[in-house]
Amino acid sequence: MTDHALLLVNLGSPASTEVADVRRYLNQFLMDPYVIDVPWPLRRLIVSLILIRRPAASAEAYRSIWWEEGSPLVVLSRRLQAKVAEQWTDGPVELAMRYGEPSIERSLQGLAQRGVRRVTLVPLYPQFADSTVTTVIEEARRVMRQQRLPFALDILPPFYEQPEYLAALAESARPYLEQGYDHLLLSYHGLPERHLHKSDPTGSHCLKGADCCQRASGAILDSCYRAQCMRTSSGLAHALELDAERWSVSFQSRLGRAKWIEPYTDATIEALAARGVKKLLVMCPAFVADCIETLEEIGDEGRAAFRAAGGDDLILVPCLNDHPQWVSALISLCRRLPQPA
Numbered sequence: 001m002t003d004h005a006l007l008l009v010n011l012g013s014p015a016s017t018e019v020a021d022v023r024r025y026l027n028q029f030l031m032d033p034y035v036i037d038v039p040w041p042l043r044r045l046i047v048s049l050i051l052i053r054r055p056a057a058s059a060e061a062y063r064s065i066w067w068e069e070g071s072p073l074v075v076l077s078r079r080l081q082a083k084v085a086e087q088w089t090d091g092p093v094e095l096a097m098r099y100g101e102p103s104i105e106r107s108l109q110g111l112a113q114r115g116v117r118r119v120t121l122v123p124l125y126p127q128f129a130d131s132t133v134t135t136v137i138e139e140a141r142r143v144m145r146q147q148r149l150p151f152a153l154d155i156l157p158p159f160y161e162q163p164e165y166l167a168a169l170a171e172s173a174r175p176y177l178e179q180g181y182d183h184l185l186l187s188y189h190g191l192p193e194r195h196l197h198k199s200d201p202t203g204s205h206c207l208k209g210a211d212c213c214q215r216a217s218g219a220i221l222d223s224c225y226r227a228q229c230m231r232t233s234s235g236l237a238h239a240l241e242l243d244a245e246r247w248s249v250s251f252q253s254r255l256g257r258a259k260w261i262e263p264y265t266d267a268t269i270e271a272l273a274a275r276g277v278k279k280l281l282v283m284c285p286a287f288v289a290d291c292i293e294t295l296e297e298i299g300d301e302g303r304a305a306f307r308a309a310g311g312d313d314l315i316l317v318p319c320l321n322d323h324p325q326w327v328s329a330l331i332s333l334c335r336r337l338p339q340p341a
């Protein structure tokens, strides 16, 4: 069979580090109702306010991590695509970005022109969130409906505790752990607490009590980003046989004034330094490719904050990127999916 394509989808980056391109990207991203989840007039107002200062500040941050070939997120996602394509023999392997280029629309149109009949959509996010996974699925469905693209579509579910994924993550971390460390921090992208309440199917489980994520199962676990991050973390700690007091979890990348899920990474990094941690390893398992959030926020800003608070060094463990075990894991996860109806 050569008509079963994989469409890998990541978040996307600005076209360049020019302020105008960063503004265009932030506008498309933040006007997505799954990202800033308030009615359009209020969303337009909030985003317009954010767009006064943020594009210049973000452009500067992007400039500090940008590569000759482009945005690290896009370049690394392309490398992953190329490696997956070497092993996936059922059809083409395409890459799309939810925001910016290559768009989901262009990629799906290209697959239709190549005679593809089945598409497995692969949101490149290990844990579920409406602001990442749902928006990718809805955009793919919109394009198929509007362009009348007759694919059989199936979707790779969040793989936060699939054994192949956890094994690849553990393997990628092992060389860093072997060099010695005092503490391993697993820093995930944050989410406004409101998003967690919205996706809670019971309306009353999430963020109730200190151990709500430990108690999550079934439909609650399926929709709770924070609980899935905890599952990834304990699965990884188990695979690496880590002592409980040598690792912890935190959430980074807040935007705006709303309350985001805790504990916050910036406060945790400072607290760890104050507690006497000298060599801090940080992994960012919500990201499968390094990007501004890992390279700049943790690798640059986080390291400077850790040192200023008394730590010696913060070492950022690279994301899975195009690690061979991750490539095999992804293919194995896609192969296990049942045929779409």
Ligand SMILES: C=CC1=C(C)c2cc3[nH]c(cc4nc(cc5[nH]c(cc1n2)c(C)c5CCC(=O)O)C(CCC(=O)O)=C4C)c(C)c3C=C
Residues within 6 Å of the ligand: 011, 012, 013, 014, 026, 035, 036, 054, 058, 071, 073, 125, 129, 131, 132, 189, 190, 191, 192, 225, 253, 255, 286, 287, 290, 291, 292, 293
């Ligand atoms: C309300 C705002 C945001 C939500 C909710 C959000 C969720 C979310 N994002 C990712 C993954 C990535 N985010 C990235 C960048 C980024 N994220 C936000 C805001 C929200 N994210 C902004 C404004 C930005 C742009 C950078 C900046 O100005 O600070 C990226 C990196 C993109 C890159 O080009 O490198 C990723 C990846 C997840 C997984 C997530 C929910 C769980």
Ligand SMILES: [Fe+2]
Residues within 6 Å of the ligand: 189, 253
């Ligand atoms: Fe984000």
Ligand SMILES: [Fe+2]
Residues within 6 Å of the ligand: 196, 205, 206, 207, 212, 213, 216, 224, 225, 226, 227
């Ligand atoms: Fe929850």
